[in-house]
Amino acid sequence: MADYEYAVEMRGIYKSFEGVHALTNVHLEVRPGEVHALMGENGAGKSTLVKVLSGAHQADAGEIFIKGEKVDIKSPKDGNDHGISVIYQEFALMPHMSVTENIFIDEFGTSKYNIMDWNTLHRRAKEALEAIGFGEINPHMLVKDLSVAYQQVVEICKALARNAEILVLDEPTAVLTNREVDKLFGLIEDLRAKGVAIIYISHRLEEVFRITDRVTVLKDGEFVATVNTKEIDSRTLVGMMIGRDLASYFPERKEQEIGDVVLKVEHLAAGKSVKDVSFELHEGEVLGLSGLVGAGRTETVRAILGVDSLDSGTVWLRGEEVRLKSAKDAFDRGIGFLPEDRKNQGVLLRLPIKYNITFSCLRKFAGIFGWLKKAAETAFALDMREKVGIKTNNIDNPVSSLSGGNQQKVAIARILASDSRLLILDEPTRGVDVGAKMEIFKLVNELVAQHYAVLMISSEMVEIIGMCDRAVVFREGKTVGEVPRDKLSEESLIQYAMGLGEEKE
Numbered sequence: 001m002a003d004y005e006y007a008v009e010m011r012g013i014y015k016s017f018e019g020v021h022a023l024t025n026v027h028l029e030v031r032p033g034e035v036h037a038l039m040g041e042n043g044a045g046k047s048t049l050v051k052v053l054s055g056a057h058q059a060d061a062g063e064i065f066i067k068g069e070k071v072d073i074k075s076p077k078d079g080n081d082h083g084i085s086v087i088y089q090e091f092a093l094m095p096h097m098s099v100t101e102n103i104f105i106d107e108f109g110t111s112k113y114n115i116m117d118w119n120t121l122h123r124r125a126k127e128a129l130e131a132i133g134f135g136e137i138n139p140h141m142l143v144k145d146l147s148v149a150y151q152q153v154v155e156i157c158k159a160l161a162r163n164a165e166i167l168v169l170d171e172p173t174a175v176l177t178n179r180e181v182d183k184l185f186g187l188i189e190d191l192r193a194k195g196v197a198i199i200y201i202s203h204r205l206e207e208v209f210r211i212t213d214r215v216t217v218l219k220d221g222e223f224v225a226t227v228n229t230k231e232i233d234s235r236t237l238v239g240m241m242i243g244r245d246l247a248s249y250f251p252e253r254k255e256q257e258i259g260d261v262v263l264k265v266e267h268l269a270a271g272k273s274v275k276d277v278s279f280e281l282h283e284g285e286v287l288g289l290s291g292l293v294g295a296g297r298t299e300t301v302r303a304i305l306g307v308d309s310l311d312s313g314t315v316w317l318r319g320e321e322v323r324l325k326s327a328k329d330a331f332d333r334g335i336g337f338l339p340e341d342r343k344n345q346g347v348l349l350r351l352p353i354k355y356n357i358t359f360s361c362l363r364k365f366a367g368i369f370g371w372l373k374k375a376a377e378t379a380f381a382l383d384m385r386e387k388v389g390i391k392t393n394n395i396d397n398p399v400s401s402l403s404g405g406n407q408q409k410v411a412i413a414r415i416l417a418s419d420s421r422l423l424i425l426d427e428p429t430r431g432v433d434v435g436a437k438m439e440i441f442k443l444v445n446e447l448v449a450q451h452y453a454v455l456m457i458s459s460e461m462v463e464i465i466g467m468c469d470r471a472v473v474f475r476e477g478k479t480v481g482e483v484p485r486d487k488l489s490e491e492s493l494i495q496y497a498m499g500l501g502e503e504k505e
Contacts, residue, residue: 004068007032007197008053008084008166013062015048022048023059026223028216030166033195035188037208037229040218040241041433043391043403046201049218050168054086055079066166080106085159086168089431091151093158095144100125102143103158128157132187149180156187167191168199173207174431177293185211203433205234217241242435250466251438253445258469259283261319262422262453263304268313270303275477277313281422286444286454288464290493291474297457298340300474301424305330305337317422331360336415338408340426340457346411349400353392354381356399356410360418384413389439405436412443423447426457441467461490473497 006029015023023045030036038046051057053064055073064071066082073079079086093102100122107121125139134153143151152172159167169188173181188198188211200212208215209229217224217240224240263281268274273296281287289297302308304315306324315322317333324330327337339345347356358365358377365377381395388409392402399410408428415423425444429437444454444467458464464471465488473481473496481496 004065006030006065007034007067008199009065009068010049010053011063011065013049013052013064014060015052015057016060022221023052024222026062026218026221027226028053028199029226030197030199031213032165032197033192034214035192035198035200035212037200037202037212037215038218039201039208039215039237040224041405041435043220044218044241044433045221046218047170048221050086050170050199050201053079053166054084054168080162080164083163083165084168085162085164085166087152087155087159087170087172089171089174091155093143093151093154096142098139099129099137099141099143099146099154100139102154103128103139103161105158106162125157128161129153132157132160132190133183134187147180149176149184152176152184153187160191164196166197166199168201170201171203171431172200173202173204181207203431205237208237209234219243238434241433242438251442251445254449256284256449258285259451259453262317263455264316265300265304266314268300268303268315269311270299270308270313271311273299273477274303277474277477277479279472279479279482281453281455283421283453284448284451285469286448286456286467288468288471289455289457289474290461290464290471291497293459295474295497296477297474298426299477301337301426301455301457305335305424331418331420334420334422336418336420336423338411338415338423338425338428340430347399347407347414349407350398352396353385353390353399353402353410354378354395357381357384357395357413357417360414380417384417388413388416388443403433403436405432405439408432408436408440409443412440416447421451422453422455424455424457427459428456429458429460429463461493464493465489475499 008030010026010028013023013026026045026049028049040046048057052059055075055078058074064073071082073082094105103125104121122139126135129135129137129139132153137150137153143154146154172184176184191198202208212229214226215229215237216226219241260283261280262283266278268277277300279287291297299308303310304324306326306329310323315324330337354377358381362372364380365373367373385392385395390406390409390413392406399407402410429440448454456468468488469485471483471488471493472479473483473493475497483492
């Protein structure tokens with residue numbers, strides 16, 4: 001019987017950056033064999049606390065205990081030596097190296113004469129993968145050739161090869177399919193049974209209630225509470241995170257008359273993923289595209305925009321039949337597209353916030369001989385910052401300095417800056433916290449009130465139900481049903497998505 005209760009205990013942690021308090025008297029206790037959720041809005045201090053635990057940051061004050069013993073963690077190597085491994089959303093893998101090399105990278109340079117016994121290493125990698133239920137992964141494969149889900153498994157395997165007893169998972173399901181999520185959760189259950197302490201960070205409430213034992217909530221860098229997951233519901237949890245009731249989660253939209261058809265598609269087919277898609281989008285409405293992962297929603301949008309080749313079917317834009325040739329062609333015709341992959345396609349992370357907002361409409365600020373009117377550009381970017389609600393004091397800071405929710409707002413500001421009146425939003429709230437989601441929902445409602453037309457893809461049915469005037473449901477590359485606002489429910493969406501809608505009717 002161990003003589004300690006907690007695998008990791010953090011007491012009274014303080015951390016400031018240039019005078020700004022990131023953590024103030026924060027506590028965290030995680031038991032061996034426990035899955036412990038760390039929750040809070042973006043900017044609440046979750047990442048900073050984890051970096052203090054791992055040694056990436058050093059606390060200004062406070063104490064850390066591992067297995068009941070006080071420790072001084074001054075570097076990530078110290079963290080690893082104490083059995084702490086953090087798996088971030090951006091994996092720390094070597095893409096052009098093999099699975100085996102990534103798992104045992106710490107052993108390079110440790111063998112006599114630097115001679116590696118590759119047969120033994122490949123066998124150990126195979127055994128390690130089989131031990132966690134993923135024996136189908138070939139240890140000889142290059143990591144870059146693996147799916148994102150399998151890359152995550154390699155990260156976990158690498159952590160376990162380091163004898164990690166405290167594992168931090170940061171948004172581990174953000175890019176996984178439902179089937180891959182189920183398999184990951186099975187792995188987490190196995191690790192829990194082996195006594196690994198798991199700190200689980202996620203914005204997906206359904207996952208927190210499905211997989212975790214307890215929840216610690218942070219708000220504005222301060223400790224709010226630690227509670228048993230079974231003793232609270234989603235409304236209570238969200239209230240703890242945002243400091244207000246969930247009643248305002250989906251802001252109420254005033255009834256208004258729906259306008260003319262802005263976008264109409266009939267019998268679209270493109271590649272293997274889009275087989276027969278038809279729908280209409282009207283001015284002044286939010287039309288949701290719902291369906292299971294892989295149903296063809298994003299691929300349909302790419303075909304409409306001309307990013308992917310359209311095999312057959314017809315697209316009408318404001319009553320005119322069109323065949324868009326590229327995303328730029330769509331942009332020039334007043335279609336603003338917010339892609340699913342924010343960091344790689346939605347924003348330029350290293351460039352200033354100001355340039356990210358204005359680079360799509362620089363002609364507005366062109367003076368004589370093409371010189372840029374800097375003052376006008378800055379004033380416009382500041383105005384968009386206020387309109388969209390980007391939380392920053394300096395628009396010259398890089399986008400990478402912002403939270404995920406504010407990065408998403410920058411991407412939205414960019415498409416609004418171009419005067420696009422038809423907006424296609426692909427997973428607009430993926431990877432952002434509850435508070436930022438509410439602000440994005442409020443912004444969408446304001447735009448619709450100004451007679452924008454919004455096409456919204458979301459894998460979260462509660463968002464489709466809470467935000468959309470209608471929903472078109474996709475199944476295996478086809479539109480199989482349309483659900484009006486007064487009939488929107490999880491049951492109706494699931495029935496169509498699983499092929500039961502037609503039988504019900």
